[in-house]
Amino acid sequence: MTKPQFDIAALRNSAPNAEWITNSSALRAYECDSYSAYRELPVAVVLPSTTDEVAAIMRHCDVYDIDVVARGAGTSLVGGAMPKAGGIVLGLARLNQVVEFNPDDRMICVQTGMTNLMVSHIAAEHNLFYAPDPSSQMACSIGGNIAMNSGGAHCLKYGVTTNNLIAVKIVSAQGEVHDFHVDDGFDLRGIICGSEGQLGVVTEAWLKLETSPEGALPMMIGFPTPEDAGECVASIIRAGIIPVAIEYMDEIMIREVERFANAGYPLVSALLIVEIEGDPTRIAVEMGAIEKIAQKHKANPIRRSQNANEATKIWAGRKAAFGVMGRLADYITLDGVVPISQLAEALRRISEISSNHGMGVTNVFHAGDGNLHPLIMYDAQKDGDLERAEALGVEILTACIELGGCLTGEHGVGIEKREIMKRQYLPHELELQMQIKDIFDPQWRLNPDKVFPLDISAERRS
């Protein structure tokens, strides 16, 4: 249901110095995020540059019952930043300053519109880096990372956003400003992280920085079957080695990446990219150990990168993977997680489900933590094809739950998976989560219609 139109001029007066966008052609840029199959025009977009401005806007929206969707860089893959018709988008792009940074602290306080990569750039001068590294890190914002509790290829060793977030400054639905710290004694910071903009707007964050390793080198390992690759991952972990990343790529993906990105990948049925970091001795010792393990799982070929150039080339291929698939077809990306011991079984089921539906699915994912990213290819021009792809996706995610996993490891629920939340949670568990939202946002005006199934949240949203 769309609420009656509000007075835009009055809203603008709540933060006259912020940048306001109200003309329809400029608003188009905000109608969707990277989950572009679903679009909605907001009434206005505001780009504040201070916490005070955010608070003033939120207070106004509270009084006049205006829905607010916070937006970082719009790279959400699940519609997390899709606007609500009749509401506004509160963009964080101009909140992009360092608030406080002393390298000796190994932490940094930034405004949350800053991009993920910029944080690591600033830290790099001091031999530090910010660990969570989603594939979209060039563009995605820290605010978006906090909303989705983002991970990335390197979180096998360093954890995801919540493990690297020390404190947040958050503006509530009523425009109150709160500071939550990990050690408060009651971890409201922890419930904010990953709450998908449901509980407030985070404007500043203290982030933990890690020591840059002396070096890091990836190795490529090819396997005759996906099962061999899956089992090899479990064997590496069992041997007590935690690589910074273990990435998996299947045959279709390898072929396409080779065609367009020319990364030098061997044409095999399944490929692992395993990255080891540390001093040269450690890298050599651990790579040697992994090589021995891989041989037991019929690996061929095994190629160690020898220098930074080779390493860059290997990673360039992996990071180009999604873009490459975009040239071939429209696709949706899933984000289910399974226990590592179930990787091989999960891959088997995905290929079975894919052939039952007669649609192509290719796999590229973070194998070390069991976080699958099946890409379902479809044709947006073909009537009903998107719906078919979505139905296939639901089947794959249901299989992930059956195997002891979950619906999403790092992308979030958004609009994409809200209806299938019922497959992971029981009604009283969802009710508990919704009651937590009630506390922070009693009118359900913050990023409404997301995360929770529409039928069970209908009364709260009306």
Added chain:
Amino acid sequence: MNEKQIIEAVKAGSGRVFGSGTRRRGDWSAQEHNGIISYLPDELTITVRAGTFMKEIEEKIAKHGQMLGFEPMDHSVIFKKKGMPTIGGALGVDADGPRRLRAGSMRDALLGVRFVDGQGQIIRAGGKVMKNVTGLDITRLFAGSFGTLGVALDVTMKLLPKPREQHIVSYNVPIAEAMDGLGKCMRMPLEITGAIYADDQFFIRQEASVVGPLKTRLKNELGKGETIDDTKWVELRDWKYLAQMPEIWRVYLRPSQVTKFLENIENPYMVLCGGSQIAIAGSLVDFQDQLREGMFARCEKGAVIGARFPKFTNAHLKLIEHTQKVFDPLNIFGGRDEN
């Protein structure tokens, strides 16, 4: 008590629940609800009942060369209690230890928790896999909530492989020199996994599969120190240096603020977690004037245990109380001061 009895006890509203009593005694104990449910070394995960002794878990996983990354301190040392720490107790206080500066606290190892809320309902938060962002993260909220949200039934944690080699060294240096040295060394790839300052001694631990070259490089930076054994390290982990003191506070601050903070402090103290925390023996008045914006302190031991300074704002406190009320509407777990 088994799972069913715990649910019945909660429904009967019979009061607070505690572990084995390393911290304080409760009305009834959930400690009998114990045992390892599943341990999967290949997955680096373990699921245990909340009353399981920490020691049992640590011994079991050590056989596979694995460990709890958060290296929990044993609170029974400062509390002079005989009870052995349980995982449920560690969850309640969000236990941490020296490796915090690399691996975080218990909440960072936590993959999921199943608990009984104040209405006797079983709630599953998180799960058994390494990554999970499905819905609100109740797991993190539960860790460190001092049992105010529910009675934990079982806990799934991520484990870490135990580094093959370690090297612990101590230096007899003033705090300013220690913090300067640490600031420099922590920005070098020296694999430092613990840094503690206590009793005019600065202790650094390095861990790696091959520690030799790292040792030499640390020596090049800080000079030759005295090699320390594991027993001493465990004493540091458990704050043995402060254990006799009747009152202990933990101050949360940033490493660059430590030296100045301590300038006018006469009380015994330990700088923990590479300078992100200071444990101070004494009462709040001894140091509260040194607390600058953004710093805060919590009482770890003594009459006002659990107190925080500065106090939460009223709005912040209201959010905490309302959240506790969602989990425990009848205030069975005693989270809220209600008349």
